[in-house]
Amino acid sequence: MALCVLVVTSLTQAQPYSFSSIMASNSGTQFATEGYGHIRAIRVWDLYGYIAGLQLRYAITWGPVYGRRIGQGTDLELAEGEGIVQLSGxxxxxxxxxxxxxxxxxxxxxxxxxxFGSSFNFYPSSSSSELLILSGTVNRYGITSIGAHWGPSGLPAAS
Structure with missing residues (x-):
């Protein structure tokens, strides 16, 4: 009897890793953010009503800019123990x-x-997960598609 309960319990728990599908055109050059440690900050540039570029900081190191760095970016600094649990757009x-x-x-x-446009709402399949990696496509004008990779809090990101 105990074995049956254990199997049923493990089957009903959400998986810690999940992927939210890429949205938009999927044209351009593919990208995936990378770094070691938690995502500590996000920077996004928008121009004429579209997302021109984005950049993530893992631990203390800013990663590359995907897209264009135009004017002043919008930043979000995360506190210790804080993670991204939803991405909408x-x-x-x-x-x-x-x-x-x-x-x-x-x-x-x-x-x-x-x-403006069609909506999407990304979130992890497990409440103990957070954003680990953003991926998608980019051209010389901006971000043409985006997807989110989720995993357990506390894991280092791929590098």
Whole structure:
């Protein structure tokens, strides 16, 4: 009897790793953020109502800029123990990501871009997971698609 309960319990628990599908055009050069440690900060640039570029900081090191660095970026610094648990936004099919909203485990958020187009809402399959990696495609004007990779809090990101 104990074995049956154990099997049923393990089958009903959410998997700690999940992937939220790429949204928008999927045209351009593929990218995936990388770094060691937790995501500690996010920076997003928007221009004329679309997401022109993004950059993540893992631990103390900023990663590369994906897309364009235009003017002043919008930043979100995360506190110790805080992670990204939701990514929402809007996109135009065969075009660009138009709007992004990152939500943290402490209920804080950062918004960039213009809220126009079709909506998406990404979140992990497990409540103990957080954003580990962003991936997608980019061209010389901006981010053309985006996806989110989720995993257990406390794990180092791929490098």
């Amino acid at each position: 809007k996109y135009i099919t065969r075009n660009y990501i138009r709007h992004l909203m990152f939500v943290t485990s402490r209920g804080r958020s950062m918004v960039a871009g213009h809220p």
